[in-house]
Amino acid sequence: MRIHLVAAAAVVSVAAASVAFAALPKDKALAIMHERHEGMEKIGDTNKLLRREFASSAPFAPAVKSGAATIAGLAKQASGWFPPGTGPEMGNTGAKAAIWQNQKDFQGKLVAFQQAAAAFNAAAASGNMDSAKARYIAMIDTCDACHKSYRSEMHH
Numbered sequence: 001m002r003i004h005l006v007a008a009a010a011v012v013s014v015a016a017a018s019v020a021f022a023a024l025p026k027d028k029a030l031a032i033m034h035e036r037h038e039g040m041e042k043i044g045d046t047n048k049l050l051r052r053e054f055a056s057s058a059p060f061a062p063a064v065k066s067g068a069a070t071i072a073g074l075a076k077q078a079s080g081w082f083p084p085g086t087g088p089e090m091g092n093t094g095a096k097a098a099i100w101q102n103q104k105d106f107q108g109k110l111v112a113f114q115q116a117a118a119a120f121n122a123a124a125a126s127g128n129m130d131s132a133k134a135r136y137i138a139m140i141d142t143c144d145a146c147h148k149s150y151r152s153e154m155h156h
């Protein structure tokens, strides 16, 4: 009886996995995973510039503005970076399988980031660097919250 239940559960999860694969051809999945990786790297590089600006006593407003706009734009694009079938079962990625097992929580963290990035962008555009810094710090919390649960170190 116990064995039957386990076998039934295995059949269900195999079926779920093949639905995800069927929905997305391999070349498409790999292209999205590449775009996601490049996008996150760009977010990371931009963040390094911003961190440097905010470490200074007089952040250079045009650099902060441009960095904030870049991250806000990429944050919007990120809505298309995590379709089912682009996890570790498809190839080398820092995206954990947990993303697709906890969709509600993951999407909530993604939206929190998008909202924080938009708020940071608006503050930066206003030219008030104190308020931009406060919004920047709040946004970084949303990066960390997602990485903590959903990102693993990549093995190149």
Ligand code: HEC
Pocket (backbone or CB within 6 Å): 033, 036, 037, 038, 040, 041, 043, 044, 045, 047, 071, 093, 094, 095, 096, 106, 109, 110, 113, 139, 140, 142, 143, 144, 146, 147, 150, 151, 152, 154
């Ligand atoms: C909603 C979840 C989420 C948010 C928010 C998020 N990230 Fe990521 N990040 C990921 C995942 C998942 C990966 C691994 C992606 C992959 O390897 O395909 C990643 C990877 C990265 C990488 C490494 C590049 C790579 O693809 O391995 C950097 C750098 C990075 N993120 C920086 C940031 C910064 C900075 C922020 C905030 C400004 C941020 N991330 C916000 C989920 C998130």
